[in-house]
Amino acid sequence: MKKLASFTFLVTLLLLAGCGGKEKTKLTVPHETYKLENGLTVVLNEDKSDPIASLVILYHVGSAREVPGKTGFAHLFEHMMFQRSENVGEDECFKYIEGAGGDMNGGTSYDQTIYFELIPKNALELAMWLESDRMGFLRNTVTPQSFALQQNVVQNEKRQMVDNRPYGHTDVVILKNLYPEGHPYSWDVIGEMEDLANATVDDVKEFHKKFYIPNNATLVVSGDFEAEEVKALIEKYFGEIPAGEELKDPEPVTVTLAETKKLYHEDAFARAPQFTMVYPVAEQFTKDSYALDVLAQLLGVGKNSPLYKVLVKEKQLTSNVRIYNQSQEIAGQMQINVTANPSTSLDEVEKAVFEAFERFETEKFTERDLERIKAGIERNFYLMMSSVMYKGFMLALYTEFTGSPDFMLEELEMQRQVTADDVWDVYNRYIKGKNYVATSFVPRGQTDLVAAGSVDAGVVEEDITQATQMEVVAGGEEVIEKT
Numbered sequence: 001m002k003k004l005a006s007f008t009f010l011v012t013l014l015l016l017a018g019c020g021g022k023e024k025t026k027l028t029v030p031h032e033t034y035k036l037e038n039g040l041t042v043v044l045n046e047d048k049s050d051p052i053a054s055l056v057i058l059y060h061v062g063s064a065r066e067v068p069g070k071t072g073f074a075h076l077f078e079h080m081m082f083q084r085s086e087n088v089g090e091d092e093c094f095k096y097i098e099g100a101g102g103d104m105n106g107g108t109s110y111d112q113t114i115y116f117e118l119i120p121k122n123a124l125e126l127a128m129w130l131e132s133d134r135m136g137f138l139r140n141t142v143t144p145q146s147f148a149l150q151q152n153v154v155q156n157e158k159r160q161m162v163d164n165r166p167y168g169h170t171d172v173v174i175l176k177n178l179y180p181e182g183h184p185y186s187w188d189v190i191g192e193m194e195d196l197a198n199a200t201v202d203d204v205k206e207f208h209k210k211f212y213i214p215n216n217a218t219l220v221v222s223g224d225f226e227a228e229e230v231k232a233l234i235e236k237y238f239g240e241i242p243a244g245e246e247l248k249d250p251e252p253v254t255v256t257l258a259e260t261k262k263l264y265h266e267d268a269f270a271r272a273p274q275f276t277m278v279y280p281v282a283e284q285f286t287k288d289s290y291a292l293d294v295l296a297q298l299l300g301v302g303k304n305s306p307l308y309k310v311l312v313k314e315k316q317l318t319s320n321v322r323i324y325n326q327s328q329e330i331a332g333q334m335q336i337n338v339t340a341n342p343s344t345s346l347d348e349v350e351k352a353v354f355e356a357f358e359r360f361e362t363e364k365f366t367e368r369d370l371e372r373i374k375a376g377i378e379r380n381f382y383l384m385m386s387s388v389m390y391k392g393f394m395l396a397l398y399t400e401f402t403g404s405p406d407f408m409l410e411e412l413e414m415q416r417q418v419t420a421d422d423v424w425d426v427y428n429r430y431i432k433g434k435n436y437v438a439t440s441f442v443p444r445g446q447t448d449l450v451a452a453g454s455v456d457a458g459v460v461e462e463d464i465t466q467a468t469q470m471e472v473v474a475g476g477e478e479v480i481e482k483t
Contacts, residue, residue: 072191290408
C-alpha cells in the first residue's frame with residue numbers, strides 16, 4: 001500500500017500556522033460549514049483557480065484512542081481501509097482513482113487518521129462513493145482471512161521501519177520513557193506486535209464501529225465545484241450512514257519528569273552514533289505552543305543558531321542538528337536530534353548542547369531574529385493555502401480539533417503576537433534546568449561512545465530469521481454479508 005511520506009512531520013508542519021511582521025495581512029478562507037443529521041461535519045471551500053478538487057476525510061482517531069493491550073488498531077485500519085469494502089473490490093480503490101487521473105492516500109498519527117483524494121473535478125463523485133463506502137460499509141469485509149493478511153503486512157512494516165533500519169527503535173524508547181505507563185502517547189503508532197497478534201476480528205470490528213463514524217469525522221471538499229451539486233452528492237453518499245455513539249474529545253494529559261532518563265542501545269544497523277534529547281512541553285493550540293515553535297527555531301534552525309554554531313561550526317561533532325517542537329492534542333515534546341560523526345562521543349555531544357543553551361542565554365536574540373522566524377512560519381502557511389490539497393488538510397484539522405475552520409486565522413494572529421518575553425518564558429519553564437529523556441544509539445561494540453550515566457534501553461530486536469507470520473488460508477475471494 002502506498003504510504004503518506006513523513007505523515008507526522010506533515011501534520012506538525014500543518015499546525016505551524018503563524019507569523020511575523022507588523023503589518024497584519026487580511027486573509028479570508030471562503031467556506032461553508034454544516035453538519036449532516038448523522039453528525040458528519042462538512043466544510044466546502046470553492047477555489048476555481050484550477051479544474052481540480054480535493055476530498056479530505058479526517059477521523060478523530062489515532063493511536064492515542066487505543067488502550068494498553070489493544071494497541072496498533074488505528075494503524076491497522078489505515079491499511080484495511082484501502083483493501084475492500086462492501087461495494088468496492090479488493091485493491092480497487094487506487095485503480096478507480098488513478099484511472100480517473102487522480103491520486104489518493106492516507107496516514108495515521110497519534111491523534112487522527114486522514115484520507116484524501118486529489119482528482120480532476122469530474123471525478124469528485126467517484127471519490128465520495130469510495131470514501132462513503134469504507135466509512136459505512138467496511139466492517140463486514142473484515143474477515144479472519146483479510147485480518148490475518150493485514151496483520152502480516154503490519155508485522156513486515158515494523159520489520160522494515162523499526163527493527164531493520166538505523167535508529168528505528170528511537171521513538172519507541174523515547175515514548176516509553178517520556179510518558180508514564182498507560183499514557184495515550186506512551187506507545188508508538190504502529191502499536192505492540194503482541195497486541196496485534198492477540199487481537200480478534202471482533203476486537204478490530206468494534207474499534208471501527210466506535211471511531212470510524214460520521215459524528216467522529218470531518219469531510220472537506222476544496223477546489224473547483226458547484227456547492228449545491230456537491231451538497232446533494234454528500235447527502236446521497238454519506239447521509240444514509242448511521243451515527244455512532246457520542247464520543248468525548250480527549251483531555252490534555254501533559255507530563256513532567258521526576259528525573260532525567262538517559263538510555264542507550266547498541267544498534268546493529270547504525271554506522272554512526274546518534275544522540276536524541278527530548279523535553280516534555282505544552283499541548284497544541286496553547287499560547288505556550290506558539291512560543292515553543294519560535295524557540296525551537298531560535299535554538300537550532302539556521303547557521304547562526306547556537307546549536308549549529310557550537311556543534312557544527314566550532315566543535316565539528318556533526319554536520320547537522322535537528323530541533324522541532326511537536327505540540328499535539330493532549331501533550332507535547334521538544335526534540336533535539338544529532339547524528340554525530342563516526343566515533344564521536346555522545347557525552348561530548350550532550351555537553352555541547354548545554355553549551356549552546358548557555359550561548360543562547362548570554363548572546364540572546366534580537367527583535368529582527370524574532371520577526372524573521374515568524375515571517376518564515378507565515379510564509380509556510382501561505383504556501384500551503386495556495387494548494388487545494390493542503391488547504392483541505394488544514395480546514396479538516398482546525399475544524400475537527402478546534403470546532404472552527406476559521407481558527408487557522410486566529411492562530412495566525414497568535415503566532416504574530418509571540419514576543420521575546422514569551423520565548424524566554426517557555427525556555428525557562430520547559431527547557432532550562434529541566435529533566436529530559438536522552439537516548440544514545442551507537443554501532444554494535446561502541447558503548448564507549450554513549451552519554452555518561454546512560455543505562456541499557458532493553459530494546460528487543462526481532463530475529464527476522466525466526467520471524468513467524470499469521471496463517472493466511474487461501475481460497476479465493478470470500479463471500480461477505482452486505483449491510
